[in-house]
Amino acid sequence: MQAWRNPYAVSFAQAAAGFTAGKQTPRDFLERCIASIDEYESRVRAFVTLDLKAARKAADAAAQRWRSGRPLSPIDGCPVAIKDIMATADMPTQMGSPAFKDWQSGQDAACVHALRRGGAVIFNKTVTTEFAIGFSGPTTNPFDPARTPGGSSSGTAAAVGAGMLPVGLGTQTQGSTLRPASYCGAVGFKPTIHALNTAGIHPLSATCDHLGIIGATLDDVWLIAAQISLGIGSPGYGFLNGAAGALPVPVKPRRLVVLHTRGWKEIDARSRQAFDAALGAFAKSGIAITTVDHEPRVQAFEDALERDIDGALDIVAYEMQWPFRDYIARYGELIGTRIHGLIKRADTMMPADYSALLATRHAIRAHCRGLLAELDADAFVTLASSGPAPVGLKESGSRSFLTPGSWLGFPAFALPLLQGDGLPFGIQLLGADHRDGELCAAARWIMREYTSAV
Numbered sequence: 001m002q003a004w005r006n007p008y009a010v011s012f013a014q015a016a017a018g019f020t021a022g023k024q025t026p027r028d029f030l031e032r033c034i035a036s037i038d039e040y041e042s043r044v045r046a047f048v049t050l051d052l053k054a055a056r057k058a059a060d061a062a063a064q065r066w067r068s069g070r071p072l073s074p075i076d077g078c079p080v081a082i083k084d085i086m087a088t089a090d091m092p093t094q095m096g097s098p099a100f101k102d103w104q105s106g107q108d109a110a111c112v113h114a115l116r117r118g119g120a121v122i123f124n125k126t127v128t129t130e131f132a133i134g135f136s137g138p139t140t141n142p143f144d145p146a147r148t149p150g151g152s153s154s155g156t157a158a159a160v161g162a163g164m165l166p167v168g169l170g171t172q173t174q175g176s177t178l179r180p181a182s183y184c185g186a187v188g189f190k191p192t193i194h195a196l197n198t199a200g201i202h203p204l205s206a207t208c209d210h211l212g213i214i215g216a217t218l219d220d221v222w223l224i225a226a227q228i229s230l231g232i233g234s235p236g237y238g239f240l241n242g243a244a245g246a247l248p249v250p251v252k253p254r255r256l257v258v259l260h261t262r263g264w265k266e267i268d269a270r271s272r273q274a275f276d277a278a279l280g281a282f283a284k285s286g287i288a289i290t291t292v293d294h295e296p297r298v299q300a301f302e303d304a305l306e307r308d309i310d311g312a313l314d315i316v317a318y319e320m321q322w323p324f325r326d327y328i329a330r331y332g333e334l335i336g337t338r339i340h341g342l343i344k345r346a347d348t349m350m351p352a353d354y355s356a357l358l359a360t361r362h363a364i365r366a367h368c369r370g371l372l373a374e375l376d377a378d379a380f381v382t383l384a385s386s387g388p389a390p391v392g393l394k395e396s397g398s399r400s401f402l403t404p405g406s407w408l409g410f411p412a413f414a415l416p417l418l419q420g421d422g423l424p425f426g427i428q429l430l431g432a433d434h435r436d437g438e439l440c441a442a443a444r445w446i447m448r449e450y451t452s453a454v
Contacts (some may be wrong), residue, residue, distance in 0.1 A: 003450050004419040006185040008036065008142065008163030008218035009355040013079040013223060019077070024075025025063035030055055030121060033079050036164045043145055045138045048084050048125050049091045055079065055123035056108075059339075062119050073224050073231075075244055077092040078120030079155040081168025082215075084125040085132050088112055090296055095153075095202055096128040097136055099331040107201025111169060111211055114439060116232030126155025132171050133204055133316075134189070134336035142184055143423055150180030151396030157184040157214050167215035167224050173204045173316060175402030177212025177412040178428060183397065184390035185416045186317040186426030187447075188223045188442075189213045192241070192433045196225065196236045205319040207283075208312070209356075216448050218413070221439050222247055224360045242437015250445035251438070253378040255288040257371070257432065260302055261309070263386055263400030271387035271425065276416040278427060278450070279381070285449060289378030290375055301371050304364060305404055313406035317345040318354045365408055369432050378442050383425035384414035401428060411436040413443045417450050437453055 007279040010032060018024045026390040033054060039076065041047060043388050062077030069076075087093050094100045116122055131154035139154040141147040142162035149158040153170025158391035161167055163182030170177040172190045177350035182189025189212060196211040205210060211228070215221035229240035240336070242248050247443045258279065264272075292298045324343055327335050410433045429446070431439035 004079070004185055004424045006161065006216065006414050006416065007338065008161065008426070010036070010163050010166045010232060011220055012075065012166040013216040013219035013446040014324045019066040019070070022067070026066065026121070027056065027059040027063050029077065030059040030079055033165055036162060040142065040162045040164060043166070044142050044158045044162050046155040046162070046164060048094060048127055048155070051091065051123045051274065052056060054090070055121050058123065059227050062121065065119065073118035073227050075115070075227050077121060078167065078220070078224070079121040079123070079165050080115055080224065081124060081126045081159050081165045082112060082122060083153050083156050083168070084128045085171065085202040086112060086169060088122065088125065091125050093125070096134070097334070099327065099334040108199065109411050110197040110232045111228045111432045114197070114198070114228045117231045118227040120227070123449070126159055126168060126171050128152050129154065130203060130336045131204065131339065132173065132176055133342070134338045134395060135405050136175065140393065141389050144389070145316055146185065147227045147391050147423070148155055148393055148396050149185040150389065152176040153180050153212065153214060154396065157181055157186055160184065160186045160214050160216055163216070167213065167220040169354055170212040170214050171201060171397040172212045172402070172406055173208045175399035177214060177397065178384045178402050178412060178426070179211070179397055180313075180414070181214045181414040182385035182424070182426035186214050187218045187221050187416060188384065188426070189225060190405065191225060191436050192236045192411045195240045195436060196228050197232050203320070205316040207319060207409070208316055208372040210409075211408065218440070218444055219247055240432050240436055242440055244337055248437050248441040248444065250284070251441040252445045253442040255290060255375060255377040256282065256379055256381040257291060257298060257375060257377045259382040260292055261305055261382070261400060261404060262384065263398065266386040266398055266400060267383065268387060270381070271418075271422050274420060275427070277381055278417060281450065282446070290377065295375070295376065297371055301367055304367060307409065308360050308364060309403060311360060312403050314349060314353070315357050315361070315407070316346065318341040318349050321346050322401035359375040361407060365433070366412065368408055378431065379439055380430040382428050382430065384428040388423035388425045405430045409433060411439050413439065415443060415447055
């Protein structure tokens with residue numbers, strides 16, 4: 001089996017190594033991205049807003065700073081995709097909803113502000129499903145236009161997958177960063193809940209909403225996450241574990257625990273074989289692999305997840321009552337049917353129901369931390385999607401493999417290592433909360449070693 005290789009991918013972190021030496025400039029890098037936009041955007045349809053004049057101006061300013069030896073940060077001059085539920089002072093924020101057509105906040109979201117402080121080139125807004133939870137937009141998969149790019153961060157993932165940008169922002173309340181990253185052959189990162197500042201991002205669920213990053217390389221993803229964290233912080237949380245001007249050093253995982261959930265009922269034989277081949281490669285390289293077959297404590301944890309995971313959507317429904325009750329009252333049928341259905345779901349819940357859901361999640365979090373500690377394991381390993389992207393654009397794919405990590409609020413990476421029928425899909429690493437840097441170190445080792453191990 002061959003590991004996935006994206007023929008379109010562009011990496012800012014790799015290009016930046018040549019900026020100081022004068023071999024290329026941020027403007028050169030941007031023009032390469034614009035050439036890909038010109039070539040692929042009519043098919044992929046990743047963007048709702050583009051301002052190339054502003055992009056070139058920002059890239060030229062970054063080039064001057066690099067020439068002077070004074071870049072603002074490691075991502076100075078990096079073009080970044082911004083999901084269109086994130087406020088931008090100079091561009092509309094339309095949430096994928098006709099109710100918000102041409103709406104403009106007049107200010108930047110905290111994450112956008114932090115990126116601008118680091119010199120990032122902010123010049124676009126990418127397609128999102130409606131409010132990151134409703135009907136899908138027009139974006140197609142960069143490797144097969146008949147297939148979904150995943151959602152809700154569809155435009156960001158497709159833009160990265162097509163090489164139109166090196167990295168971009170998404171969000172994840174259930175599966176909206178890691179799933180599209182998996183389908184589009186990109187790296188996805190969902191940090192510990194609240195580790196990255198979400199102010200200025202349209203809310204869904206206060207205890208499930210994550211700011212996520214999707215990029216062509218793990219280096220690009222981590223450097224963007226670190227800049228957001230260090231550039232603005234996160235109120236009441238502080239800073240992303242491991243955030244710094246340099247990347248975490250790759251560290252070989254000691255032990256990975258295979259996590260089987262209901263998603264395994266959805267995959268085909270070839271996808272399962274690809275995952276098993278990856279596990280075999282990891283074991284051959286010296287990583288201990290623990291499965292339910294020889295560890296009853298893993299079975300107990302999987303049973304607990306299966307018993308309680310449906311409460312994840314109930315939490316989302318209860319927490320999204322504001323502002324969506326108001327939106328439904330004001331805009332009626334301009335608000336999609338899925339959102340209407342979730343608010344009706346909240347109508348069936350009492351305060352005691354919500355309190356019980358939070359208590360259950362608290363217990364599962366403790367169970368998860370305890371299991372990793374007892375087994376001396378670095379992370380759980382599973383799939384980042386139910387195989388390659390399915391055909392069709394109306395649905396954005398199953399969330400079964402992603403919901404547990406979002407419900408827990410624990411950090412996770414989607415690593416684009418697998419393929420089936422010439423299409424990519426990812427492996428998911430899920431770690432304990434507040435240990436994002438350690439999980440990144442393990443992910444970097446796996447990404448570096450995988451090709452030689454297979």
